[in-house]
Amino acid sequence: MAARGVQVLSAWRLFTSVRASQVCRIPCVQLHTTGALMGASIEDFNNAKTQLGTLKKDPGNEVKLKIYALFKQATQGPCNTPKPGMLDFVNKAKWDAWKSLGSLSQEQAREQYVDVIKSLVTAEGPAVAASPTGSGEAFQSLLVTTEDGITTIRFNRPEKKNAITTVMYSELMDALHLAGKDESVITVMTGSGDFYCSGNDLNNFSEIPPEGFEKMAKDGGELLRQYVKTYIDFPKPLIAVVNGPAVGVSVTVLGLFDVVYATESATFHTPFSQLGQSAEGCSSYTFPKIMGPAKANEMLLFNKKVTATEACELGLVTEVFPDTSFQSEVWTRLKAYAKLPRNSLALSKQLIRSTEMERLHAVNDAEVERLMERWLSDECMQAVMSFFQAKSKL
Structure with missing residues (x-):
């Protein structure tokens, strides 16, 4: 069955x-x-x-x-x-x-x-590949640049609300690894278009390997494990510039960022139980720690969508800016941060993270194991089918 x-x-x-x-x-x-x-x-x-x-x-x-x-x-x-x-x-x-x-x-x-x-x-029209400055690496679904001491990693699938494909997961890990080793002072993640990121692209599960569904779940779980691990281990200050709605894994990993700036129209949504799934991105640990168990449960268990202002009050977002001045205010601040001593920032961040490192890796492993079980369950199948059937009627 x-x-x-x-x-x-x-x-x-x-x-x-x-x-x-x-x-x-x-x-x-x-x-x-x-x-x-x-x-x-x-x-x-x-x-x-x-x-x-x-x-x-x-x-x-x-x-x-x-x-x-x-x-x-x-x-x-x-x-x-x-x-x-x-x-x-x-x-x-x-x-x-x-x-x-x-x-x-x-x-x-x-x-x-x-x-x-x-x-x-x-x-x-003609295809144009984006490359990070000086690296020679090209990406299909990202725009990566380094300027004024800032490496910017930009989700670049605006027509799909920046949903993360399997290829995009791999490219994000590659981009973060490069950013962690380059000469930039800080790394910024943001989105193209009106969305920050709409989370996991369900198309990631469409190609069933010859070995069957268990192999698909195992491969997906390992990809997610390595993806979250990249955030846990990232050595420099990592800042999210949330330019619009954020969903799923793009929200859960925010607990692993050092600073999160959001425009006032942004929203944050983690509809895991709605889809018969469970939390990831270390959010089962970071969210209760940041906002308290009761508020975290509203988001992670009961699918509550929160506004940027609410997310700021909960502690998930550092500061909210008006839509009209969001980009100018945030980037003025980021450029000032990038003038600070590079090694001092990196070493201080690593010192702060070191007390949590072992715990975060253990949480990541536990979340992935539970998700692999969920993906193979009848309950997950029924929930996702119901979701798509309801969506098709809109």
Whole structure:
């Protein structure tokens, strides 16, 4: 029962948020490489497959299903597989899209596939990779710069409210490791667009490894463990500039920052029990310590969303600034901090953190173990399904 429930949950997650490159990441039938096809050569077709993987924006489920169907029609011909069951949301939607192409020839499907990809690439414009100054490292989902003694790590998926993908988790760890070793005095984390970060991208659970759901949960748990560990061990002053709403893991790790500045319109939400899950980011320890058990329980157990002003009163946020002057006031202050002696700040921070280090690592381990259990539970599956069904009715 549990395995079937997780399978349905994963299918729903994939259907609601999967990226185009992941929808089409399927085994490719070997194509003949002689001659040109009707309107689109084999080279055009292969180039289009490559370009699909470079897209930064999600074109939407309708377009992604069309791309999938054209790819299957182009490489295998008309749909000839049994119709999936009603609860297999993803494969049923994909089967319907492929079946709808009817007797469209493989040559015509290849031509249409190339045309769709070309239109998406043209609409998106040239891709620009962001690099941290002097490091030579490029990131897909972050903007990382170093200037005036400040390394700034900026979530850069504004079209997805800066939700954290598996790739983004890895890039954030890489960026923090680099920032911890560079010559900057302080490190700042903030978001692009109107959101700070909307938390974990549920698409992270969409690709089921051949070993099964337990392997997926184990890999996800280890990634989260290492991610939180990076914050615990970070050697320099780490400052969050919360420019908008923050959700989930982007909130829970704030207890590991040294200073948190927020704009007045920011909100903070940790809807774990709503999704049948449990706290992470060491928040099961840091939140009660910062704001007291009763207030922490409102956020971590009962999903209470708090305003920036409330978060400041609770001690989670250091100071709140008016929306109109937020950026100017905060960055004036940060530039002043960056002029302080670099080693003095780092060593003082490490001294303060040293008394808590062992405890924080133990809490992180315990939270991850509990989350891995939650991810494989029927209760978690049912809660997430209910959440998405309610959201789809809005």
